Every structure is written in C-alpha cells, then in structure tokens.
Amino acid sequence: MNNKNFLSSELLFPAIKNSFVKLHPKILYKNPVMLVVALGSIITTIALFSDYFLGNQKDFIFSLQISIWLWFTVLFANFAEAIAEGRGKAQAESLRKTRRDTQASLINMQTKVIRTIPASKLVKGDYVVATAGEVIPADGTVVEGMATVDESAITGESAPVIRECGGDRSAVTGGTTVLSDKIIIMVTAEPGKSFLDKMIGLVEGAERKKTPNEIALNILLCGLTIIFLLAVVTLKPFALFQNVSLSIVALVALLVCLIPTTIGGLLSAIGIAGMDRVLQRNVIAMSGRAVEAAGDVDILLLDKTGTITVGNRMATEFFPCPGVTVDELARASLAASWFDQTPEGRSIIKLSNEMHAHFILPTNSIAIPFSAETRMSGVDTPTETFRKGALESITSWVQSLGSKVPPEVIYNVTKISKLGGTPLVVTKGSQALGVIYLKDVVKPGISSRFERIRAMGIRTIMITGDNKLTAAAIAAEAGVDDYLAEAKPEDKLALIKSFKQEGLMVAMSGDGTNDAPALAQADVGLAMNTGTQAAREAGNMIDLDSDPTKVIEIVEIGKQLLITRGALTTFSIANDVAKYFAIIPALFLTSIPSLGVFNIMHLASPNSAILSAVIFNAIIIIFLIPLALKGVKYRPRSASNLLRYNLIVFGLGGVILPFLGIKLIDVIITNLNLV
Template identity: 30%
Template sequence: MDTQSVKQYYRKHQQAIIVAVSGLLYAAGWTLGYVSAFDTASASILILAAIVGGYDIAKTAYHEVTSRTLGIKTLVTLAAVGAIVIGSYWEAAAVVFLFALGSYLEGRTMRKTRNALEELLEMTPDTATVRRDGKQKEVSAREVEEGEIVIVKPGENIPVDGDVVEGESAVNQAPVTGESAPVHKADGDEVYAGTINQEGSLEVRTTGSGTDTTLQRIIQRVEEAQEAQSPTESLIDRFAKYYTPSVIALSIGAYVVTQNAILSLTLLVIGCPGALVIGPPVSIVSAIGNAARSGVLMKGGEHLERAGKIDLVAFDKTGTLTKGETAVADVTGFDAKAGDVLELAAIAEKKSEHHLGDAILEAAQDRPAAVTDGGAATGQADTNPALTEARSVPNPDDFDVVAGKGVIAHHDGREIVVGNRKLLDEREIKIPEEVGDYVREREERGETVVHIVRDGVVIGAIAMRDELREVAPGVVQELQDAGIETVMLTGDNERVAAAVAEEVGIDDYRAELLPEDKQTVIEEYRKDGHVVAMVGDGINDAPSLATADVGIAMGAAGTDTAIETADMALMADDLERIPYAVTLSKATRWNIYENVGLAVLTVSLLLAGVLTSYVTLALGMLVHEASVLAVILNGMRLLRY
C-alpha cells in the first residue's frame, strides 16, 4: 500500500483510528499501573491516551471558547485537563476515551439514520441506453438530453424521468411513490428515474435526467428537511447556550465550598447535556427518512412536530376521496334530443379547464354509449352526427367562466349556459319541475348534475360521477379510531355532499364551497382550537392547504411545485399514506418527549449520585455516554415504524 493510499485510508477512518489508539493506550496504562509498580510509565501512557483521544476535542473546545459558545466539548476538556493537573490520570484518560467512543458511535448511528435514503440513490443507474442517429448507444445517465429516447429492458432500473412512447410493462415505483404494488405503464404514461421496469421493454422520451429528476428532488428536499431545526431542537439549543456556562459556574462553586477537585470535575462531566441535545434531532431525522422511503415527503421538523398535534383532517372531495376520473353517467333531454344536449354542452365546455368540462367533451367525442334519454339508451348513437366517434367539436364564438357555477358561451347565434342551480338562479332561468326531480334523484346517488340551457330555456341535464376510492372508507375509519375528526370540503351541492359523506363514513361535511370558502372553513376550525390538516391536490386547493396547520398534497410525484410548497406531500395518490403520516408524526412527537425525559432523568440521577458520593468521574462519563446511545437507539426505532 503506497503513502497516498495510507493517507486516504486514515482520512476516511480517522475517528475510528483515534478511538482505537486512545482505547489501547488507556488499557495499557491502566494495566501497567495495576499489575506493576511502574507508576511513572503508567501515568505517561494514560496522559498520552488522553492527548490522543482529546486533541480534536480540545481543538473544538478552543473554538467554542473563542466564539463564546461554550459546549459539551468544553466541559470534557476542562474535566480532562483538571484531572491531569490533580494527578488523576486514570480518570482523565477514561473521560476522554469514553467521550470519544460515544461520539464515534453517535456519529456512525446518525450517519446511518441520515443515509436512510442512500438506497434510493443506488436505485438510479449510472448509464442509460439511448437511441442516437438510429443506433442504440450507452451513455452516462446524466448526459441524456431532454427529448431523447431511452430504451429500458425488462429488469432494468429506469435512468430518467420521462413519458412512455412505446411498449408496456409493470413498473415498481416504490422508491419514488412508496406504492407496494407495481403500476402498469403504457403509451403516454409517466415514469420516474430510480423505478424498476419489471416486465416488458419500454421506450421513454426523457423529460428530466441527472439532478433534474423527481427522485433527486425528493432526496434534496429530504436532506434540507433533516437539516432544518424543529421547535424543540431550537428550544434546547437556546437552553444549552445558557446551561453549559451554568454547569461551569456550579463546578467552580462546588470546588470553592468543598475544596474537592474530583467532585468539581465530576460535576463538569455529568453536566454535559449530550443526550438532551442529540435526542430530538435523531427522532426527527429517523422519521423524515422513514416517511420518504414510504412515499411521504415531509418538509421539515417544524411541520413534523406540528403534525403530531393534528386532531382534525379535512379532505377535498374530487381527486382526493374520489379517483378524480369524472365520467358522464347519464344525459337526459327535456323537449330536446340527448345528442343535441351533449353537443351543446361540449361546445360550451370546449375551452374550459374544469374536470367536469373535460368529462363532457370526452363523452361527446369518444363515448356515444353514454348518451341516454331519461336514463334509457336512445339508440341514436350511430345516426346522430353529434355522436360520431372522435368527431371534432366546434369552438364556441365566445366563452366565459363563472367560478364555482358553470360556463356561458355563444355559438351560431345562440346562448348556451352549462351550470348548476346557482348559475341558473343568478340568471333568473326557470327550472321545470321534471328537471328538478331528475336532478334530485341523481344527486341522491352521489352524482353531480349540470343543467344545459339554450336561449334561456332548460333543454337537458347531464349527470356525472366520480368513483370513490375503494380505500377511502377504511382510511377515514382508521383516522377516527386514532381519535381524529374528519370533514369533507366540496364545491358540490348539499345532496351530493351528503351522499358521499355517508358512503365514506366521514364525521362532517361542508358543501357548495368555492376555493376561498374552503379557506374560511379551515380558519374557523383553527379558531375553534383544532389543529387542522388539509388534504388536497396541491394546486386547486392551494389557499386552504396554506391556511391549514399542515397542508398535505396528494400525487406530488413529478410535480415540483407540490414538493416545494406542501408541508407534507404524498408522492402517489395513495390515501392510505395519510393515517401512516399522521400517526408517524404523533409517534415522533412522543419519541422526542421520551428522549428529553430520559436525558433530564439521567442528569438528575447522576447529580444526586455525585452529591452523595456514589458516582465517580469515570462512572459519570460512562452513564452519560450510555444515555446518549440510549436516546439515539430510541430515535432510530422510528426508522422501522
């Protein structure tokens, strides 16, 4: 092994080598003094052990003193130097070695905790097979350019973010979204770097590579979250700033009163707030790492701690409790053909970006079988030109959106209104009794109904249904079992909201809400003393997500905005992650309390032991380091939550 290799090895394992050498010298010096009369040699070896193990500690202590921020290493250095001055060489070596060993084990454990996402980094391959100039070529994954076609064979990890352009396969997305079951991918579907192609071959058009991938953004956000201090950590840091000088003052005072140097030095050692300082961070880091591997991205310790106090979860309905895949369930004409009703509605909604408008347009273009008349198939699907499959829907002459109510458009000299009862009432449009009966019957099924008005006359209605997620009732029940209230916030009317709330089993609901109304409701719950989590899609529900104590965005994979802005982001549209995230937050909060309690109890018992002469200098340091390791191991339990 050459000199350069030795230097690299030493730099990599410096702390472990120092601890090992210090420990060997300590053991040799103690043994020599115990079995022989070589007191001078024993003392020299023990002092050398203290110097080897304490050099880096003393350097840090010097910087602490010069920057007027006295810390744990200052206390240890003072204790070791003081022990050497009074001739207690064994105690000096013991204190330094035990502190160095504890710091090494603490560092290893914390690195293991902070590197909980390292396995995700390993999931992204270093190379990618791209098609360039008609040939397949292997290049670095970081060199793949946007728009290039990447070929992913069965069993390979996907190296880039992109859209499937050819082939179909089952893809394991667990590293990014936490989903346990593989997801079927075909033409047009999005895939993420770090996920695993399990079956067929895929060709993927690149949308992001290198550091510009969903997985890399997740890892970056998690690292930032782990570094950000929680309120408890900030409080303890402020406490330690005044606590350490107080311990030094107490030690000096004890020496002045008792003239017992060993007692004074022991107070310095047992006064180290190591377990108190390290306890909360290891809990926070473990929880954030665990959550990320399970497809839940937490923005930081502050939000994690706050989430531990949640007692009410508010759900958006569309796309959250439901699948967000609204489809036309029924088209009924009143004094008009169903085909004409659907055609007019599609024209009016063509430029709309609302999910209901998309469903109407899709039904008009591609789903003629959805058209009915009074709930029965019309049999006109093959003859009515309005229903020709994939036909082009004309553009409206003009178009206006009435937020939360519907749209108003003109086409071929006629006014078309598509909207709810509020919009019709606002425009003083009379709703015939038979239309009202139809709407009530459909809404009691949990469907959303819009009226179609031509030149001021209601000519039909379209009923649309967004299927509930199968897991929604179980998720709501799980939250309720944990003592958390649930509420649904929706823009749908009272009958639809009541039907959905009953089917899901939710505690309460608020209907006919505009986005700003949802925000007001959240504010009301907070004023009533609730700690509120709002679950939505991260974009449409932005005001209420921002107003809630904890905003939880669903389906954030690939959406950088949601990852940036949400307090918590569920990488997949997986409602079952919500009880997990909330209960993990509560478990983390209690874990922090346990660690703080253990630290305070240890210091209190050691202090009592010192004052009653039951605790020696070395024993005090041993128990202190044991308490540090105990809080670390307790915090690490959250990695397996």
C-alpha cells in the same frame, strides 16, 4: 426502502468509525452540550497527565476513570447520531445504484430529428424520446403518447404504472424504465437536481437541517448548561470555605452529570430517525420541518375520490319497476354493460353475476359506446336493444320509441340522488326496467381511522367537486367532521388561508395541477408520485406509493417525533435531579452533616458517588438509542393525558432509574476497589 436493524454489522462498524470522526471540532460545535462534555474531557485528560507526572497515584486512577467515561459519553452521543445517519445513508446508497449514466434520445420537436447524447447533458426544456426497454433519462412530463413504466427502482412497487400525456399521470421520474410503447418527455429538472438526486440528498442524515423546535430546544439546553456551569463554578469557593477537597476533575464530572447530556446526545438522532420512519413508509420528506409540522397539524384536508372513497362509483343495488323482477333487470343491466370497460361498467357486470344473471351475446350484435352527446351506452342484438344511462337521456330515448318512463323510475332516481349516489336507468326496447344504484364506496376502515385522528384533536375536512347533497351523504358515512362541496382550486386555497389566519396548522394531500396552489399553501403538503410535476414541486412531501390516505400516517409519525423528543427531554432533566442528589450530599456530608437527610443512596464515598454518576450518565445514552430511533409508541390521547403519562413514565421513571442505577454501579466499583 430497507429498514435495517441498527445492530447489523453493515451499520454498526461504520457508525463506530464515524463516532470518532465526529470528534472533530467543526462537527462538535453543532451540539453545544456535547461540546461542553468534550471540553470537560480534555480538561480531565490534562489533569490525568498532571497527576501522573506529579506521582499522585490515587488521584491518577480516579482521573483516568473519569476521563475514560467522559470520552465515552461523547462517543456514545456521536454513535447515536451516526447510527441514525447510517440508516439513511444505506438507503441513499441503494438509490444511487439505480442511477446510471444513461444515453438520451434528444428530439427536435419541429424537425423530429433524434440524436443521442448523455443524459447528464440534458437541460430543462429539452425533449427526449423513450421507447420500450429504455431508461427514462431525466425527470419530466409526458407531452406525447402513453406507456407503461416500471418505477420499482424508485418506489419498490413491482406493478407497472401508466404514464400518459395530459391529466394527473403525466409526470415521469429519471431512472425508471419504459416497458411498452413510446412517449415523448419534456425535461423539467436541471442537471443534478432530479427527483432521484433530491431523494439521495434528503435521506442523507448528515445533510438534515435542524428544525425550529430542535433549534429552540438546543437554546434551552444551552441555557441550562450555562446555569449549571455557573452553579458548579461557585462550588469551588464554597468547598474551600467548608474545608472540602474538591478537585478540577470532580467539578468537571459534576458539571457533566448535571447538564442535560442525555437529551443533548440523542436530540439529533431523534430528528433523523423521524425522517427515516417517514422514508420507511415510502414518503420523501423535503425537510425535517415538514415532518415536525405534521405533528402539530390541527386541520386535515382530504380529497374524496381515491382518499375517502375507492375512486370509482360502484354498482351496489338494483331497483326494478313494478312487474319487473330483479333477475330481469340484472340481465338487462348485464347486456347493456357488456361492452362497457369503465370501472362502473365492470362493477355492474360483477353485481349482475353475483345475482346469477345470464346473458349470451348473439353474433352480429352491435356495441353502442357511451358518448357525451347521448349519455347512454348499450348493445343492439338482432332481436333486442338494451340501454343504460342518465334519466334525461333515457327519457328522450323511450319517448322516441313511443313510450314513457314510469313514475317509479323517477322516484328511485330521486331517492338515489338524495343518498349521494348516481342513478342509471336501464331499458329493454322501449320499456324502462328499473334503476341501477351507483355509489361512492367508502374505503373499508376509513371511519375508524378518522376516529383516531379525532382523538388526536385534529379536525378532518373532505374536499370534493360533488354537489352538497352527495358530499353530505359521503361525509356522514365516512365520519369526517366537515366537507367542502363543489370545490374549485381557488376554494381550496381560500379555505387553507382562512385556517392559517386563525393560527391553525393545515395538512393536505393532492396529485393534480389544480391541487398545486393548495399544496404549496398547506403546512404539510403530501403530493402523489403519480401526480403532475406541478403538484410534486408544490408539496413538501412526496408519497412514492401514491396513497392519499398516507397523510394520516404522516401526521401520526410527526406526533410520535414530537412525543419522543418531549419524553426523552423529560427523562433527561429528571435524571439530572437524581444525579444531583447522588453527588452533592456525598461531597459535602463530612463538613455539613445536615446534608445527610439528602444522602438517600448512601454511596460509599465522594469519589465513588462521582464515578458512579459519570458511568451511569454515559451508558444511559446507549440504552436509550433504540427508543430514540424507534420512537415512543404513539397512542391518540388528549394533551392533558399525554402530559400526565409523560410525567409519570419518563419524569418519575427518570428519577427512580438513576437512583437504582447509580447505587448498583457504586456497589460494583466499590467491591472491585476501583476507587
């Protein structure tokens, strides 16, 4: 996913072209504020030609300048939206290149007969075979076999992933490539509705639907526009009463300056850019509503394994029995784990090596693999036997050899269990040498991330299938606010429903079929791309990198979207206040001298005041486009602090900047004799 600079020629020139295309009435009507500006531009253009044919040279020059800058105002607003859309369209185009007219090997699961058909002819429920070097023709679920798959065309991640039948790694995406082995896939997507098709549609900014907050803000902007329209209309009879010359062009310019054109011009770009920022993190948001909802989240539910912890329990310490050295225990642990290829087994080997334990495997040694029946694993050499396993299994083992487990081992097993770890007892022959402490390793820096989330006013809850003792230990170390232990799918769903009944917004990440009900119920459901088809369909966001902790970043992006919209709305309304003080006193100062106290800027003339305000009103949109696309920098803070910051920076700044800008423009156009 490329994050293109909005000043690059690849985006700039198409955006300029689309700025004119968006002048079409069918497009303009979607933005009521800009529609009013466009209608005003038409009126001033008609007045311009009227002045020309009537020979009013001075009025013609003034009308010409006002008309040009009013059209620029509309075009600049269209340009902001076109730039935001252009970034999404550029990403969509790169995705289209990954889609090919692939041939599919359709298989009859009963007769096992295979025939080749175009991938476009596949329907939901078909079965296809994909072997090494072939492109997976459609979205589906692996029903037979296991293979490594290159998903770089979709995720941008070069490392291949494993896809296999059953479990949470069975979903495959059309357009990805099988690197090894063979798999049989059941197609789960209808033609034209694949994951890739959805991605292309979602990143097309033009197809983005307005969110509820955006609609509400549009209604507010429409209301303000109507109020200012009525106010400006009443100025005409007032001007006649005061014997003040007030042309239609001046009234239109005044209306455009007073209505919230700044936020009206940038509103759509802000929303599109918010989805784009999510996409830059390799997350596909199914709608702008999902991104916006992330900004309002009150509760964040996080799965323990793979999110808070690294995913596998790791060996961290040896507890030897009295009379046994740590070196002896480490050597025995190394021997017992020699053939253990699980992550836990490899971590025991790593810890033993770090303690400089040495073991040379003799020839004719016999590997003893772990089994659910024995709950032990190890190795038998010609002269020695080594085992590691659960306390109950090891107890039975040493008793069968005429020995017993020392009380120190039982004590350490209990101690480790209370700490939330997994104890493994190690034996050499019939002697129990000690205990290995396996623990869930909390991801580095996760605690500080939870502090950031807490500063946002969001409560974090860890969900785990572990017992309460283990869950409590991990929750305390990670720094989450609460936990749900021994959680079943129905427990997750019930928890989310209870929060929503309290009026709280809930976000959750998950990847398994058992997570699907909860993902569907949550306001923000982040599904992993490596997860099951059920999980991906249930969530309203899909993480292409399959990083469960990314839900924290999504919440921050959602809040940044809301803050940016609020900040620029504050700035826009504050702008209107300044422009009011610029124009009204200048218009009526000669007939109402008492208005001089409000003539703070001391602009040269009524015409220069109006033209200066119109020019500033147009160019401020261009200057704010980078901020709208990048977003206001988000820092975790309370709502009261955020409001105070907004009022000071964007409220007060929105008043001061127009005063300075309009005065500067007035000086320039006066010296250039433009009015």
